[in-house]
Amino acid sequence: MRVLIVEDDQFHASYLQDAISDTLPEVTETLHATDGARGEAEGRTGGFEAVVMDLQLPRRNGIEAARTIWQERPGTRILFWSNYADEAYLRGISRIVPDDSAYGYVIKTSSRERLVLALRAVLVEGQIMVDRQLHSLSRRTDPPDNALNDSEYAVLVDLALGLPDKLIAERRNMSLRTVQNRLLSLYDKLGVGDCTPAPALNKRVGALNRALRTRILNVETLNAAQVDLDRWLDERAHGD
Template identity: 60%
Template sequence: MKILLVEDDALHVAYLEEQVARALPEAKSIIVAGDGAEAEDLARQPDVGGVVMDLQMKRRNGIEAARTIWSERPHTRILFWSNYADEAYLRGIARIVPEDCAYGYVLKTVSSERLHLALRSVLVLGQITIDREMHRIQARGSEAGSSLTDSEYAVLLDLALGFPDKEIALRQGVSLRTVQNRLLSLYDKLAVDVDENEELANGVNKRVRAVLRALLTRTLNIESLESAERTRLGR
C-alpha cells in the first residue's frame, strides 16, 4: 500500500513521514503532495490506498482535493488532520464522503499514540474515526441545543451564497414556508439578536447577521463557502 501525505508545511511533513512509517509498517512507500491540486494528481498513481490530508492549504484546500479523489476513486481511505475543530469542516466532509468509505478526522495536537491509532483505524482497518478531542472542543464552543440540522445548514449555505427565499426553496425542494421556518430556527440557534423595529429603523439585515454569526462561531468557514460556490458553478 502506498500512502499519500498532503501537507504544505515542511515540519509537519517530516513529522507525518516519521509517524506513518512507525504506525504503518505495511506501507510500501510514502509520497508527498504540497497542496490539494498536487494531491489530486498523485492520488491517481497505482496502489495509493490511503491519504493523510491537511485541510487549509494555499492552493486548493483539503475538502476540494478529497472530493476530486473520491469522485475518481470512491474507496480511497482518507484521514484528515487539522489545527481546527470546525463544524464546517466536519459537515463539508460528510457532504462529500462516498457511502461505506472509511475516513477520519484528528487534530494536529493529538499525541503520537492517538495519531497512530487513527492512522491504523482508518487506513488499515477501514473504520470511521473522529478524535474525541474534537467533540470536546466543539461542545465547549457551542451551547446545548444550538447545533444546526442538516436541512438548516443547507439553507444557511444558500443564504451565504446570496439566494433569496424563493430560490432557496427551489434548490432545496421544499416550500417557501419551510424555508422561512428554517430561517427563523437559524436566527435563534445562531443568536441573531435583531428585532423587527431595529431592522426597520436602522436597516440592519438579519440575513447578513446570520452569515456573520455563522462565520464567527465557525459554523461556516472560507473553505466551506468556496466549496459551496464551486458546486453552484458546477466546477
C-alpha cells in the same frame, strides 16, 4: 500499502512520515505532495490506497481535493488533519464521503499516540475516527438544543452564497414557506432573532457573521459549496 501525504508544511509532512514509518509496517511507500492540486492528481492516478490530507492547502483545499479523489476512487481511505476543530470542516467532509468509505479527522495538536491511533484506525483498519477534540469543541459552542440540523445548515450555506429565498427553495426542493421557517429557526439558534436591539440589524448578515465567528462556516467549506452551486446553476441553465 502505499500512502499519499498532502501537506504544504515540510515540518508537519516529516512528522507524519516518521510516525507512519515508525508504527505502520504495512505501509511500503509514502509520497509527499506539497499542495492540493498535486495531491488531487496523485490521489486520482497514483494508485494510493490511503491519503493523509491537510485541509488548508495552496492551489486547492483539502475538501475539494478529497471530493475529486473519492469521485474517481471511492475506496480510498482518507485521514484529514487540521489545526482547527471546525464544525464546518466535519460537515463539509460528511457531505462528500462515499457510502462505506473509511475516513477520519485528527487535530494537529493531538499527541503522537493519538495520531498513530488515527493513522492505524483509518488507513490500515478502514475505520471511521473523528478526534474527540472536535466533538468537545462543538458541545461547548453549540449546545444540543441550539445545534443546526441538516436542513437549517443547507439554508445557511445558500444564504452565505447570496441566494434569495425563492432560489434556495428551488435548489433545496422546499416550499418558500419552509425556507422562511428554516431561516427563522437558524436566526433564533444563532442568536440574531427579534431580541436584537434597535436599530434592527440585517438578520441575514448577522447570521452569517455569527456562523463564521463560531466556525459553523469557514472559507474552505464555502469555496466547496460555491463549486456545488456553480454546478447546479449550470445544470439548471441547460435544463438537465
